[in-house]
Amino acid sequence: MAEEVLRMQGITKIYPNGFMANKDITFGIGANEIHALVGENGAGKTTLMKILFGMEDCQEGKIFINGNEVKIANPLDAIAKGVGMVHQHFMLLPSLTVAENVVLGVEPMKNGLFDFNTAVKNTQEIADKYNFKVDATAKVSTLSVGQMQKVEILKALIKGAKILILDEPTAVLTPQETEELFEQLFNLRDSGVSVIFISHKLEEVMRICSKVTVLRRGECMGTYDTADLDESKISRLMVGRDVILKIEKEDPKPAEPILEIKNLRRFNSFGKAVIDGITFTVRSGEVVGIAGVEGNGQTELSEVLAGLAPFAEGDVVLNGKSIRGMSVRQIRDAGMAYIAEDRMVEGCSGEMSIEMNIMADRFTKSDYKNGLFINSKKMREETERLIDEFEILCDNADQPVRMLSGGNIQKVVVAREFTSGANFILANQPTRGIDVGTAEMIRKTIVRKSREEGTCTVLISADLNEVLECSDRLLVMRKGKVVAAFPKANEVSEGELGEYMLGLKTMTPEQMEGLL
Amino acid sequence: MSEVKQTTEAVKEKPQMDPRRSGVMQRTQRIEAMMEVVRIIAGMAIAYLVALLILIAISDDPLFIVKQFILGPFSSPRRIGSIINLAVPFMLCGLSMCFMYAVNKFNLIGESIFMLAGCIVTWLGLAIGNSLPMAVMVPLMLIVGAIVGAILSFIPAIMDRKLNANVVVVSLMLNAVIAQLAIYILRYFMRDPGISFIGSYETPDSMQLPTLFGKMKVGSGIIIAVILVIVISILFYKTAFGWKMRLVGSNPRFATAVGLSTLGISFAAQLAGGALAGVAGATEIMNSYKRFQWTASTGHGFDGLLVAVLAKRNPILVPIGALFLAYVRIGADVVNTSGDIPNEFISVIQGIIILLVAAESFLSGFKNKLIFRSVQAEKAAAQKDTK
Numbered sequence: 095m096a097e098e099v100l101r102m103q104g105i106t107k108i109y110p111n112g113f114m115a116n117k118d119i120t121f122g123i124g125a126n127e128i129h130a131l132v133g134e135n136g137a138g139k140t141t142l143m144k145i146l147f148g149m150e151d152c153q154e155g156k157i158f159i160n161g162n163e164v165k166i167a168n169p170l171d172a173i174a175k176g177v178g179m180v181h182q183h184f185m186l187l188p189s190l191t192v193a194e195n196v197v198l199g200v201e202p203m204k205n206g207l208f209d210f211n212t213a214v215k216n217t218q219e220i221a222d223k224y225n226f227k228v229d230a231t232a233k234v235s236t237l238s239v240g241q242m243q244k245v246e247i248l249k250a251l252i253k254g255a256k257i258l259i260l261d262e263p264t265a266v267l268t269p270q271e272t273e274e275l276f277e278q279l280f281n282l283r284d285s286g287v288s289v290i291f292i293s294h295k296l297e298e299v300m301r302i303c304s305k306v307t308v309l310r311r312g313e314c315m316g317t318y319d320t321a322d323l324d325e326s327k328i329s330r331l332m333v334g335r336d337v338i339l340k341i342e343k344e345d346p347k348p349a350e351p352i353l354e355i356k357n358l359r360r361f362n363s364f365g366k367a368v369i370d371g372i373t374f375t376v377r378s379g380e381v382v383g384i385a386g387v388e389g390n391g392q393t394e395l396s397e398v399l400a401g402l403a404p405f406a407e408g409d410v411v412l413n414g415k416s417i418r419g420m421s422v423r424q425i426r427d428a429g430m431a432y433i434a435e436d437r438m439v440e441g442c443s444g445e446m447s448i449e450m451n452i453m454a455d456r457f458t459k460s461d462y463k464n465g466l467f468i469n470s471k472k473m474r475e476e477t478e479r480l481i482d483e484f485e486i487l488c489d490n491a492d493q494p495v496r497m498l499s500g501g502n503i504q505k506v507v508v509a510r511e512f513t514s515g516a517n518f519i520l521a522n523q524p525t526r527g528i529d530v531g532t533a534e535m536i537r538k539t540i541v542r543k544s545r546e547e548g549t550c551t552v553l554i555s556a557d558l559n560e561v562l563e564c565s566d567r568l569l570v571m572r573k574g575k576v577v578a579a580f581p582k583a584n585e586v587s588e589g590e591l592g593e594y595m596l597g598l599k600t601m602t603p604e605q606m607e608g609l610l
Numbered sequence: 611m612s613e614v615k616q617t618t619e620a621v622k623e624k625p626q627m628d629p630r631r632s633g634v635m636q637r638t639q640r641i642e643a644m645m646e647v648v649r650i651i652a653g654m655a656i657a658y659l660v661a662l663l664i665l666i667a668i669s670d671d672p673l674f675i676v677k678q679f680i681l682g683p684f685s686s687p688r689r690i691g692s693i694i695n696l697a698v699p700f701m702l703c704g705l706s707m708c709f710m711y712a713v714n715k716f717n718l719i720g721e722s723i724f725m726l727a728g729c730i731v732t733w734l735g736l737a738i739g740n741s742l743p744m745a746v747m748v749p750l751m752l753i754v755g756a757i758v759g760a761i762l763s764f765i766p767a768i769m770d771r772k773l774n775a776n777v778v779v780v781s782l783m784l785n786a787v788i789a790q791l792a793i794y795i796l797r798y799f800m801r802d803p804g805i806s807f808i809g810s811y812e813t814p815d816s817m818q819l820p821t822l823f824g825k826m827k828v829g830s831g832i833i834i835a836v837i838l839v840i841v842i843s844i845l846f847y848k849t850a851f852g853w854k855m856r857l858v859g860s861n862p863r864f865a866t867a868v869g870l871s872t873l874g875i876s877f878a879a880q881l882a883g884g885a886l887a888g889v890a891g892a893t894e895i896m897n898s899y900k901r902f903q904w905t906a907s908t909g910h911g912f913d914g915l916l917v918a919v920l921a922k923r924n925p926i927l928v929p930i931g932a933l934f935l936a937y938v939r940i941g942a943d944v945v946n947t948s949g950d951i952p953n954e955f956i957s958v959i960q961g962i963i964i965l966l967v968a969a970e971s972f973l974s975g976f977k978n979k980l981i982f983r984s985v986q987a988e989k990a991a992a993q994k995d996t997k
Contacts, residue, residue: 402867423869434867443861454857456869458850467848510868 098122098161099288100146100257105155107141112477115141115467116152123257128289129298130320133309133332134387136555139292142309143259147179148172154236154404158258166547173199178250184242188235193217195234196248213214217291220252226280240271243345247278254330257292258282264298274427276302294387296325296596304334325598326589333558333592342551343541346566348377352429352550353399353518358408360394368394369405370512370574374610377586378548381540383565383583385558391574392554393435396522400432401425403442412518426455432517433507433524435554437500444496448488449477450512451495484535501532508536512543519543522554538565558588577601579609614959645828653966660960665951675945679959683937689944693824693936699724700898700932701835702890703840703914705919709883711923712846712855713876716861719781720786720887720909722838723746723762725904727891729756729792731817732902732909733800740814747816748896753836755892756885762788763884767877791908795900821898831897836929838889843925855879887911916964938963 101122107115122196123129131600133139144150146157148166156163159175166172168396186195191216202212217230226244234242243263250258262281279289281303293299299306300320308315308331313420353376369391376382386392387530397403399410401422410417413429420428434440442451446479453473456462462469464477483506488498493501504525511519521540525533541564543549555561561568561583568583568589569576578594578601580586593599658676665672683689690833703720712718731751738747765784770777791970800810819830846852858865866872895902913935920931938960946953 167694205820400867421869421871422866423871426869432867440863440867441859443857443864445860446857450853450857454870457853458870463850468850468853470848604721 097125099125099159101158102142102146103156103158105142105145105157106153106486107138107145107152109152115312116145116208118156118311119309119312121314123288123290123305124285125288126283127305128283128291130306130365131290131309132294132296132299132306132328133422134294137309137332139309140200140261143179143290143292146172147177170199173250173253173255176260177253177494178247178253178255178257179245180246180250180261182265184246186234186242186245188233190234192228192229192232192234192237192245192248193448194228195228195245196252198249199328200253209335216252218249220248224278224285226278238271240267240274243267243275244269244278251282255287257288257290261292262294263291264295267608270464280520286544288532294596296328296598299328300429302327309538314523316386318364324595327594327599329588329592329596333588333595335459335532341537341541341563342471344545346380346544348380348566349548351375351377352413353411353552354411356409358395358398358405358410359402360398360405362394366602368574369398371408372574372576373408374569374576376518376550376552378550379544380566381544381551381553381564382554383556383561384567384571385568385595386562386571388554388556390572392522392571394574395571396432396435396520396552396554398522400430400434426514426516431511431513431518433517433519435523435526436509437503437524440501442495445494448481448486448495448498449473449493450492451506452477452480455510465475480513482508484603499529501528505532506538508539516547517547519549519551520554521551524558525555525557525560526551532561540564558591560587562588562591569610572597572600576610578604579606581609614783633853653760657959657963657966660962660994664958666954668955669951674990675951678948679868679941682948683940684791685944687823687825688740689940692943693710693821693829693933693940693961694826694828694832696936696939697932698829698831698835698909699890699894699930700917700935700953701839702886703910704895704917704928704932705838705884705914705925706883706890707914707918708846708921708928709855709879709886710923711918713879714859715767715866715880716778717763717766717770717781717880717883718911718915719763719766719784719788719884720759720777721907721909722785722792722915723884723887724891724910725752725895726762726792727758727786727888728895728899728904729795729891731755731892732813732895733795733819735813736800736811738814740816742816744816745776747814747885748819751892751896752889755888755890757888758884759884759888759891760881761884763880763887764991767795768878770850770949771873771877785907785911793905793928796905801846802901805901807903808905810901812893815847818900820862821943831893834889834893838886839925839929841914842886846925851878887914890914935964945976 101120103120105116105119109305110597117230119138119142125146126298131139141150145152145155146166148168148171148410157165157166166177167176169179172244187198189216193210194214195466196217197213204212204218204512214230221228221230221244221378226248228237228241228248229520234245237245247258263275266547267275276479279291282289291299291303291314300323303320306320307317308328310332355372355374358369358372359367362368372391372395374382384392384395394403398405401420401424403419405418415428417425417428419501426432432440438444443454452458453462453542457473459466460475480486481488481491486498486505486509487502497508498506508524519540524536524540537560540551540553544551553561553564564582565583568580572580577597578599594601621970661679662672662676665675669675683693689866703724708718710720734754735747735751742750762784766777766780769775769780796808796810802809802811821827821829822832846856854865854870854875857868858870858872858879862872862876865875894910917928917931917935920934921927942957942960945951
C-alpha cells in the first residue's frame with residue numbers, strides 16, 4: 095500500500111442549527127492515488143472537504159498530512175499546507191487573463207509592480223509540465239467551461255498543491271472535455287499529486303479511481319478498493335436505509351383523480367429542460383412519493399405545483415381546473431396546500447408571531463374579518479387551538495417563530511397547511527432536519543388525511559425511509575424525467591431504488607404504463 | 611372543519627404534555643425586552659460621557675454644557691412646547707417611513723415630498739384665500755398633501771417594479787429634482803417681494819393652526835399627528851392590509867407562497883408612506899409657519915427614517931422616537947444659544963446618541979450571554995429534578 099499523505103480522523107461537524115453534517119468520519123488517501131468520495135446530496139461530502147480546505151471548522155477530529163497533525167484555520171492555510179480545491183462553481187475573474195487568474199495570491203513582482211511577463215511564463219511552464227493546453231494570455235471570459243476548469247486546477251497547482259480536491263468536476267463538462275480531464279488527472283497522479291474526486295457518477299468513479307470512500311447521512315460507510323466493488327454495490331452503500339421505519343396503514347382506495355400532470359416541461363434560463371416531459375396523476379386517497387437524488391428536478395416540479403414558477407409546456411390540472419396562469423392564491427383556493435422545502439425561506443417568517451404564521455394563508459378570508467378589521471378574537475382562538483392540537487412548544491401565540499426549535503417551527507408550518515381545507519397536499523421534504531417525534535407526527539398525519547379525508551398527497555423526499563413507508567405509489571425522478579414507477583412503495587428494495595436514482599437503470603414508458 | 615378534529619385525535623394518541631411548559635423561552639423573551647431598555651440607557655450614557663470627555667478639552671465649563679444639553683430642553687414651558695412642535699413632523703415622517711420599512715423598500719422620496727407638499731398647499735391656500743372656514747380648509751390641505759405624496763412616491767415605486775431601478779437611488783435622485791421644483795414655484799409664483807428673505811406671501815388665517823396650552827404654545831398639529839399614530843397603528847395590527855404588509859416585508863418569498871400579492875402590497879405601502887410624508891409637509895406649514903420659506907431640502911424625510919429606526923418600525927412607538935429626537939435637537943439649540951460650543955460639535959453629540967440608540971446589535975453579545983446562561987441554568991435545574 096502506498097504511503098498515506100492525508101488522514102482525516104474522527105471528524106464530527108455540527109452546524110449551529112443542530113444539524114450533524116459529519117459524524118465521526120475517518121478516511122485516508124495515499125500518494126499517487128485518485129480517491130473517490132461518493133454519497134448522495136446532503137451526505138456530508140462537501141462539508142468534509144470544506145473542513146479539509148479550512149472553510150469550516152469541526153467540533154471534533156484531527157487532520158494529518160504526511161503523518162503530521164495539522165490545524166487548518168482557513169483556505170490560505172490549507173493552500174500553504176499543500177491542499178488545493180476546485181469548487182463546483184468556478185471562482186475566476188472573467189475580465190482578467192488566464193495568467194493573472196492563475197498567479198492571483200502569488201503574483202510575481204518586479205520593482206514593486208506586477209510582472210505580467212513572468213506571470214505568463216510561470217503559468218505556461220506549469221501548464222506544460224502537466225500537459226494542460228491553455229493560452230496563458232487569453233481572457234478568462236473567452237474560455238470554454240472545460241478550459242476554465244483547467245485554469246482552476248492550475249491555480250491550485252502553482253501554489254504547490256499536493257492534494258487536489260475536485261468537487262463534482264464533470265457535472266459541467268461535455269463528454270470530450272471529461273475525457274481530457276481524466277487524462278490530466280492521470281498525469282497529475284503520476285507526477286505525485288493525490289486527487290480527491292467528489293462525484294455521484296459511478297461509472298466515472300469506477301473508471302478513474304483506485305479507492306472509494308462512501309458517505310451516507312454524515313457517516314462513513316467505509317473505504318474500498320474499486321476493484322472489489324461494482325456500481326450496484328456502491329449504490330447500495332450510498333442509499334441504504336439506516337433504520338427501518340414502519341407506518342401501519344390500510345391499503346389505499348384511490349378514487350377520482352385530483353391532480354393531473356400532463357407532459358409538463360419547464361426550462362431554466364439557459365434553455366435546459368429542468369422538467370422534461372413529466373406525466374402522472376394523483377388520485378383522491380393516495381400518497382405518491384417522489385424519490386431521487388436531489389437536484390434532478392424535484393424542486394422545480396414543486397415550484398410549478400405550488401404556483402411559484404411558470405411552466406413552458408404541458409398542463410397541470412387540479413380539481414378539474416388548469417393552474418396555468420393562476421396566482422398562488424387561486425391555486426390555493428382550488429385546493430392546494432404546500433409544505434415548503436426550506437421552512438425558513440418559504441414555510442414561515444421567523445420574525446413574525448406564531449399567530450401570523452399559522453393564519454398567514456387565511457386571514458384575508460371573510461371568516462376571519464370583522465367589517466374593516468381582522469377578527470382578532472377568532473384568530474387568537476383558532477391559533478390557540480392549533481397550538482394545542484399540534485403540540486407546538488411555545489409560551490404564547492405572540493412569540494416570534496424564530497425562537498422555536500426546528501421541529502416546532504415545522505409544526506407551525508404543518509398546523510397551517512394541514513388545516514387549510516385543501517384536498518391536495520404538496521409536501522417537499524416535510525421532515526428534513528427535525529426531531530423524530532415531530533417527523534413521525536407529520537408522516538402519520540399525511541397518511542391519515544389520505545385515508546380518512548381522501549386528500550391526495552405528493553411527497554417529495556430525499557429520505558428513503560419516508561418515501562418508502564409513507565407513499566402508496568412511488569416514482570423516481572432523474573434529470574427532470576420520471577425514470578421509474580412502482581405500484582407499491584413498501585415492496586421496493588432500497589437497492590433497486592438506488593439503481594434507478596443513480597441512473598444505472600431506467601424503465602421504459604411501456605414498463606411504466608398504467609403506473610403513472 | 612372536519613379535518614381538524616381528526617388531527618386532534620392523531621395527536622391525542624401520544625402522551626399529553628403541557629405545551630406551555632417552557633420557562634426557558636419565556637425567560638429569553640424577558641431578557642430580550644429588558645436588554646432593549648438597558649441598551650437605550652447605556653447608549654445615551656456613553657454618548658453623553660464621550661461628549662463630556664471632548665467638552666473638557668474644548669469648553670471652559672464642560673459640566674454646564676452637558677447639563678444644558680440634558681436638562682435645558684425642560685427648563686421652560688416654551689422649550690417643552692418647542693419639543694412637542696418639533697416632534698409633530700418627526701412623528702408624521704416616522705409613520706411614513708414605517709410603511710416603507712414594513713415592506714422593506716427604502717423609498718426615501720419622503721424627503722422631497724415633505725417640501726413639495728408644503729409648497730403646494732401654500733400655493734393652493736394663497737389661491738383660495740380666506741373664503742373657506744378652517745374646518746374645511748385644514749382637512750382639504752391634508753388631503754392635497756396626501757395626494758401630492760402618493761403621486762410622487764409612485765415614481766420610484768413604479769421604476770423599482772417595472773424597470774428594476776434601485777428604489778434608494780431613484781428616490782434620492784428625485785429628491786434633488788423635486789426640491790428644485792418647489793423652490794421654482796416659490797420664486798416665480800408666490801414670492802412676497804415685500805420681505806427681506808425669500809418667502810411666500812402670508813398664508814390665510816384659516817390654514818394657520820391655533821396654539822394650545824397657553825405659554826407652551828403647542829401647535830394643534832400635534833392632534834393630527836396623534837390621531838394618525840392611532841389610525842396607523844390600528845391599520846398595522848388590526849387590519850388585513852397591515853398583516854399583509856408585515857408578512858411581505860419580513861419574508862417576501864413566504865408571503866408569495868401563502869398566496870399574497872407581494873408586488874401589489876409593497877406598491878400600496880409605498881404610496882401610503884408617500885401620502886403620509888405629504889400630510890407631514892402640509893401639517894408642518896399649517897402648524898409652524900406663516901409663509902412657505904424653505905429654500906433647501908429640510909431633512910425631515912431622513913429624520914423620519916431615524917424615528918422609524920428608533921421606534922423599531924412600530925407605529926405605536928413612533929411618538930417616543932419622535933419626542934426623543936426632538937428633545938436631542940432642542941437640547942442642541944439650547945447649548946448653541948447659551949454655551950461656547952460651535953454648532954457643528956452639537957451635531958456630533960447628536961449623532962453619537964442616535965447611533966448608539968439605533969444600533970441594534972450594540973450589547974448583543976452581552977444579551978446572548980445572558981440568554982445562554984439562563985438556558986444552561988434551566989437545563990441544570992431540569993437535570994436535578996429528574997434525579
